[in-house]
Amino acid sequence: MxxxxxxxxxxxxxxxxxxxxxxxxxxxxxxxxxxxxxxxxxxxxxxxxxxxxxxxxxxxxxxxxxxxxxxxxxxxxxxxRAVQTQESRVSFAFNGEDVIRMGRAPWAGTEEEDRDEEVIAAAVVATESQSLTSRPVQTLSGGEKARISFGRALAQExxxxxxxxxxxxxxxxxxxxxxxxxxxxxxxxxxxxxxxxxxxxxxxxxxxxxxxxxxxxxxxxxAQDVLTAENLENVYRYPVSVFEHPDHGGLVIIPLRSHLSTQRFREGELI
The missing domain is CATH 3.40.50.300 (P-loop containing nucleotide triphosphate hydrolases)
Structure with missing residues (x-):
């Protein structure tokens, strides 16, 4: 080990x-x-x-x-260690590239600083953020901000x-x-x-x-041992179905909704 x-x-x-x-x-x-x-x-x-x-x-x-x-x-x-939090609030008018570049801050003054541009460019490509680098972060959607934040974590290396x-x-x-x-x-x-x-x-x-x-x-x-229906139902307190996908064999976990009766109508009224 x-x-x-x-x-x-x-x-x-x-x-x-x-x-x-x-x-x-x-x-x-x-x-x-x-x-x-x-x-x-x-x-x-x-x-x-x-x-x-x-x-x-x-x-x-x-x-x-x-x-x-x-x-x-x-x-x-x-x-x-690099950290991506749930929310990355940026108070100033930084653009996407500025935020990704922040990931290189720990390496300032070291030999690794020479690789900054190479690493930043790779992080932009890895997160498909080419169209986001020049945009102010405040104008990005939640998903776009997450990509930029992930790019920063990657750039930290x-x-x-x-x-x-x-x-x-x-x-x-x-x-x-x-x-x-x-x-x-x-x-x-x-x-x-x-x-x-x-x-x-x-x-x-x-x-x-x-x-x-x-x-x-x-x-x-x-995953097979931990994500069992029994474990998940005990922890989430909600019924789930756990099964292997017929094509790739990976686990699929979905909530069971069979307890919701089929909606029926009688004389135009929901019953």
């Missing part, structure tokens, strides 16, 4: 007196896509923030390359990628493109942790799925 790049050890955290993370243990390895899934309020985004070093724990540890992240400087962390619901505002094409790009980065040794609500997307691209509920890890493993 390779050595984990990150370890979460008995991590607990409360916000406003409410437990958000409860004794979470997790190991992250180079070259894998890990999807964090679970219902609203399960602790997915908080766990991601803790992994980034942005949300301090009440108890427990998070180790990066064997060292507590609390002992790593902000600049050091920025050279190791770190060995760990943390992405919080990066596909939520995207159309199908760009959802698939983003996850394919994440997959290609992990093939080159990057570790990616992605918060997703689309369970079928998680099943298609994640090497490992971590199912959270009420701040605890309910299950962790491959």
């Amino acid at each position: 390779p050595q984990p790049i990150m370890q979460v050890i008995n991590a607990s955290l409360s916000l406003g007196g409410r437990p958000i993370l409860d004794s979470v243990n997790l190991e992250l390895y180079p070259g894998e896509v890990v999807a964090l899934v679970g219902p609203n309020g399960a602790g997915k985004s908080t766990l991601l923030s803790a992994l980034c070093g942005d949300e301090p724990l009440e108890s427990g540890q998070i180790l990066l390359d064997g060292q507590d992240i609390r002992h790593r400087s902000a600049k050091d962390l920025a050279q190791v 770190t060995k760990v990628l943390f992405l919080d619901e990066p596909t939520a505002a995207m159309d199908i094409r760009h959802q698939e493109q983003l996850m394919s790009t994440v997959r290609s980065r992990t093939t080159a040794g990057v570790t990616a942790v992605v918060v997703l609500h689309d369970l079928s997307l998680a099943a298609a691209y994640a090497d490992r799925v971590v199912l959270l509920d009420a701040g605890r890890v309910v299950a962790s493993g491959n």
Whole structure:
């Protein structure tokens, strides 16, 4: 087994007196896509923030390359991990290229700075953002802003990628493109942790799925073992159907709507 790049050890955290993370243990390895899934309020985004070093724990540890992240400087962390948050608010009139270029900031004054233009150009192409680079970010749609934000994370060129619901505002094409790009980065040794609500997307691209509920890890493993109807119904408290797609064999997860009776009309009235 390779050595984990990150370890979460008995991590607990409360916000406003409410437990958000409860004794979470997790190991992250180079070259894998890990999807964090679970219902609203399960602790997915908080766990991601803790992994980034942005949300301090009440108890427990998070180790990066064997060292507590609390002992790593902000600049050091920025050279190791890139973060795409759910919302990327830009207050000034930056255009798309300006935002992607921000991903190179941790490398200013280093030898890597010489590669800035090459890396930025590659990030623009990878996110299909050529038509967005000269536009003010405030004029972009939610999905377009997400592509630019992802481009910034790619341009940072770190060995760990943390992405919080990066596909939520995207159309199908760009959802698939983003996850394919994440997959290609992990093939080159990057570790990616992605918060997703689309369970079928998680099943298609994640090497490992971590199912959270009420701040605890309910299950962790491959999609077939974790994303079972029983697990999902227990956690989401809603009936689902889980089946293999007849063409490609990937898991498909959809809500069961059979409890909704067929609408019928009698004498022009809905009954």
